[in-house]
Amino acid sequence: MDLISAALLGVVQGLTEFLPVSSSGHLILARAFFGWDPGRFGMAFDVACHVGTLLAVVAFFRADIARLIVAAPGALTGRDGEYERLGRLIIVGTIPVVIVGGLFADAIEAQIRSPLLVAVTLTIGGIGLIVAERLGRKSRDAAALGYGEAFVIGVAQSAALAPGISRSGATLTAALLLNIERASAARFVFLLSLPAIIAAAAKEGLELATVGIDAIPVTLFAVGMVTSAIVGYITIRFLMRYVASHSLEVFAYYRFALAAITVVWLLTR
Numbered sequence: 001m002d003l004i005s006a007a008l009l010g011v012v013q014g015l016t017e018f019l020p021v022s023s024s025g026h027l028i029l030a031r032a033f034f035g036w037d038p039g040r041f042g043m044a045f046d047v048a049c050h051v052g053t054l055l056a057v058v059a060f061f062r063a064d065i066a067r068l069i070v071a072a073p074g075a076l077t078g079r080d081g082e083y084e085r086l087g088r089l090i091i092v093g094t095i096p097v098v099i100v101g102g103l104f105a106d107a108i109e110a111q112i113r114s115p116l117l118v119a120v121t122l123t124i125g126g127i128g129l130i131v132a133e134r135l136g137r138k139s140r141d142a143a144a145l146g147y148g149e150a151f152v153i154g155v156a157q158s159a160a161l162a163p164g165i166s167r168s169g170a171t172l173t174a175a176l177l178l179n180i181e182r183a184s185a186a187r188f189v190f191l192l193s194l195p196a197i198i199a200a201a202a203k204e205g206l207e208l209a210t211v212g213i214d215a216i217p218v219t220l221f222a223v224g225m226v227t228s229a230i231v232g233y234i235t236i237r238f239l240m241r242y243v244a245s246h247s248l249e250v251f252a253y254y255r256f257a258l259a260a261i262t263v264v265w266l267l268t269r
Contacts, residue, residue, distance in 0.1 A: 002220075003219070003220065003223055005034070005036050006045070006220040006221075006223040006224045006227075007223050007224070007227050008030070009027060009030060009031075009036075009045070009049060009224055010049055010052060010223060010224040010225065010226070010227025010228040010231065011227055011228070011231050012026050012027060012030050013026075013027060013046075013049035013050070013052065013053060013224070013227075013228040013231075013232070014049075014052065014053060014056070014227060014228040014229070014230065014231025014232035014233075014234075014235055015231055015232075015235055016166075017050070017053040017167075017168070017228070017232055017235070018053070018056075018168055018190070018232060018235045018236050018239055019168065019235060019239060019251060020125070020129060020166050020168045020169030020172055020173075020248060020251045021122075021166055021169065021251055021254060021255055021258075022118075022121070022122060022125065022160075022163060022164045022165060022166035022169065022255075023049075023050075023053070023166075023167075024046065024163040024164070025118040025121065025122060025163045025164035025165075025166070027046055027049070027163075028113055028114075028115060028118050028163055028164075029115055029118055029258070029262060032115045033265065045220065045221060045224055047200055047201050048221040048222075048224050048225045049224045049225060049227075049228040050197050050200060050201060050228075051197075051201050051225055052224065052225035052226060052227065052228030052229035052232060053197070053228050053229065053232035054194065054197045054198065054201065055225075055229040055232075056228070056229050056230075056232030056233040056235075056236060057190055057191075057193065057194060057197075057232075057236065058194075059229075059233055060190075060233055060236045060237065060240075061187070061190060061191060064083075064187070064191060065191075065194075067083045068083050068086065068087050068090075068191070070083070071083035071084045071086075071087055072087060075087035075088050075091070082143065085143070086143070086188075086191070088147070089142075089145055089147065089150040089188070090150075090191060090192050090194075090195065092147045092150045092151050092154065093150040093151060093153050093154035093157065093192045094154060094157075094192065094195045094196065095151065095154055096151065096154040096155045096157065096158040097154060097157050097158040097161070097195075097196045097199075098199070099158070100158035100161060101158065101161060101196075101199065101200075104161070105161060105203070108161050108162060112162055112163065113163055115262050115265075115266060116262070116263070116266055117162075117163070117164065118163050118164040118259075118262065119164070119258075119259040119260075119262040119263050119266075120164070120259070121162055121163065121164025121165045122164045122255040122256075122258055122259040122262075123255065123256060123259045124164075124165070125164065125165050125166050125169045125170065125173075125252075125255055126251075126252035126253070126254075126255035126256050126259075127252070128169070128170070128173040129169060129172070129173055129248050129249065129251060129252040129255075130249055130252045131173075131177075132172070132173040132174075132176035132177045132248075133176060133247050133248055133249050133252075135177060136176035136177050136178070136179055136180075137179040138176060138179060138180065138181040138182060139179050139181065140178070140179045140180050140181065140184075141180070141181065141184045142175070142180050142184040142185060142187065142188035143184075144180075145178070145180070145188070149178050152174055152178070153171050153174045153175055153178070153188075153189065153192065154192070155174075156170040156171050156173060156174035157170060157171050157189075157192065157193070157196060167189075167193055167196070168186075168189055168190070168193070169251070169255075171185075171189035171192060171193075172185055172186065172189055172248065175188065175189060176248075182243035182244065182248070183240065183243050183244045185243075186239060186240055186243050187240070190236065
């Protein structure tokens with residue numbers, strides 16, 4: 001991997017982390033299509049890009065995050081303010097991904113990172129988006145979510161550990177099926193993604209620590225991280241405006257097209 005491929009992968013990550021099209025699936029397909037060898041630090045580089053998009057979420061939702069931090073003691077002691085309750089919803093919604101990630105993350109990383117499986121999961125996720133858009137009434141605010149409903153959205157987030165499903169796609173699908181309106185759903189699922197991204201980065205960081213910092217291609221990681229942060233911030237701004245008045249079905253059709261292209265590529269190479 002060189003600086004150009006690192007930057008391009010950072011762009012791919014920044015564009016696709018927040019759009020409901022799967023950043024991990026796109027990173028796998030980009031490497032496969034262009035012949036970029038992920039090398040020894042392939043998964044770690046992905047996490048560096050995820051840290052970049054984490055910074056984008058923090059920057060965009062900085063006011064909400066600051067209020068959540070201030071409200072954290074009240075959230076833990078049962079106070080029922082807006083941000084105290086939002087904090088508890090995020091905690092409940094994070095439980096499934098902690099359990100599934102802790103038990104199955106290594107197996108998922110080893111077994112389902114092939115282009116063909118990404119094509120399958122892209123298709124499944126696209127079908128889910130269309131069903132959610134057509135069946136969800138989109139009449140509720142995310143603040144009205146119950147704790148059980150937050151857990152259901154968290155289960156959807158844990159399913160996104162499989163590349164191609166998409167964290168934002170799965171959680172938005174679940175939220176829409178629970179009749180949450182799009183803009184409110186997007187804000188909630190982006191805030192919900194923070195603990196999962198932080199946990200993934202911490203896990204990979206601990207693994208890298210056993211290798212030794214001198215062995216890590218710091219420059220490549222930095223390029224991917226900065227690029228994904230900048231592009232990710234722009235993408236969040238776009239999506240938050242887009243979902244206010246537009247259907248998410250266009251992203252489903254994009255997923256179907258990419259899955260078809262992947263299958264054709266596999267059959268003809």
